[in-house]
Amino acid sequence: MGKTLVEKILAAHADEDVVAGKIVWIGIDVRSARDFGGANVVKNFKKYYPGNKVEDPKKTFFTFDCNVPANTIPYANNQQICRNFAWEQGIKLYDVDAGIGSHVMIEEGLGYPGSTVVGTDSHLNIMGAVGAFGQGMGDQDIAFVFKTGKTWFEVPGSIVVNIKGDLPKTCSAKDLTLFITGKLGTKTALGKAIEFRGSAIDKLDLAGRITLASMATEMGAIIGLIVPNKEVLKHFGQKKAITPDRDAVYEKTIDLDISGLKPQIAKPPKPDAVVDVESLGGRPIHSVFIGSCTNGTYEDIVSVAKIMKGRKVKPGIVATLVPATMKVWKRLLKDGHISTLIESGFVVSNPGCGGCASGQIGMTGEGQVHISTSNRNFAGKQGAGDTYLASPETAAASAILGRIATLQEVE
Amino acid sequence: MIFKGRAWVLLRQGKLIDDIDTDMIFHNKYLAITEIAEMGQYAFDNLEGYRDFAKKAQPGDIVITGQNFGSGSSRQHAVDCFAALKIICVAAQSFGAIYKRNAINSGFPILTIKDIDLAKVKSGDIVEMDSEAGTIKAGGQAIGKLKPLSTVQKDILKAGNVFEYAKTL
Known part of the structure; x- marks a missing residue:
């Protein structure tokens, strides 16, 4: 019997047969x-x-x-x-x-x-x-x-999430991630390993893969695995990726079509309460947080800096941004993006997790409506406010307009 | 093993509450605490409807809850706070993966509910859960079933925790 990806990785680290x-x-x-x-x-x-x-x-x-x-x-x-x-x-x-x-x-x-x-x-x-x-x-x-x-370790059973269609230009990896989280909920993949597949997944760059894999936790999954493409293998100096066997056994395959996808947002207080951004009717907001392990990469923040170039955070809106690592921070500084962000009205903090685990940046007060690019919006987690989860692009557009908005409303 | 104690049936709108995450069980503002004895007082203090749990819980109580209990963070505190209050076990319809490991490795008993008749049990009733027979009883009457414990959970429970268990290997 063939092996799933998680079985293969674990088997390479075990002295015994590895099976779900x-x-x-x-x-x-x-x-x-x-x-x-x-x-x-x-x-x-x-x-x-x-x-x-x-x-x-x-x-x-x-x-x-x-x-x-x-x-x-x-x-x-x-x-x-x-x-x-x-x-x-x-x-x-x-x-x-x-x-x-x-x-x-x-x-x-x-x-x-x-x-x-x-x-x-x-x-x-x-x-x-x-x-x-x-x-x-x-x-x-x-x-x-x-x-x-x-x-x-109890070897998890695996499910395949097969993405059909291409990611529309108006959407980013976070929209795809939220869409999948909304479709799976917290129970479909509970305790399972997910293998994400499809041409839209193959095309994701490393930053996009990080966004998607980071929210496997909110899907209840043990892990969400993506077979590395050439870009990822090159980053690690590897030549060949470990792939699942053709005759591997999966508990189920879920097909999701993303061809007509619109920008997605998760409503408080659950990461899987996902809807189209446009369905929220432009609810006024008080604050925006960009960063976290889900959306703190160089690519995520450059995307925000490009939107903010020549634009301003709406007066009265608190906009905070935390790059994931010092390497990312230095690269953003060198490429001029930090100054763009600061000129546009963002508070840019030193690298780290931000407010996700009782850090300094991105906490909310009672009555505060907040958009975050992170991965959890559970009641009371980052304070008493209402936290929405969205892409860096949606968060930036919302910071400019002072209400929940898609990037298309700014451009 | 048999667990007999006073039940806390965590309900919302007549159903067991699903998706109780680690910030509802033990909020991140208390994460710097390292003494287990200090953790009990904060158990469920961010769970709507049960914020007074720590004040009212008594040693020997049993918590009964819904699906995906303990999802979210990896904090051991979310298990240890119940041990601190001397809660004898948490029975849920399912557990978050990390929570499950944390409970098993620290030797804190968690039981998985297969089915339960909520009409026959309320908070404050004495319930009896038998992990071997897979039965849940209240007032001498069968009110539900448990899923069997995994071998590793049984072995670790017997040894006390993962550290003691490893010595037996």
């Missing part, structure tokens, strides 16, 4: 913890393995991205606990300047096609964007992996 439903032990290539969860990983490690070394310091990392630099004393304490442990153990630490851990891993090639990556970030399954197995885990799980280099 089975519990197997998997070797882990990248073991990481961030500033949230990291201190508890250290605490668990010291409790259960006092005086021990991590299994392989070269495969173990800390990535600070939630609260950077720390704006609360407890976070500062937790970050210092991680730094001290990293120094004791000889573990590389990407400190408060580096940016979102998962993006740093892709940039630096720590996680690569076919690899297995775990960490305390629930969006670490974003690694599916490069055809790698990534998984967010709790602090006990990660402490165990730090020590042993492996973990048990």
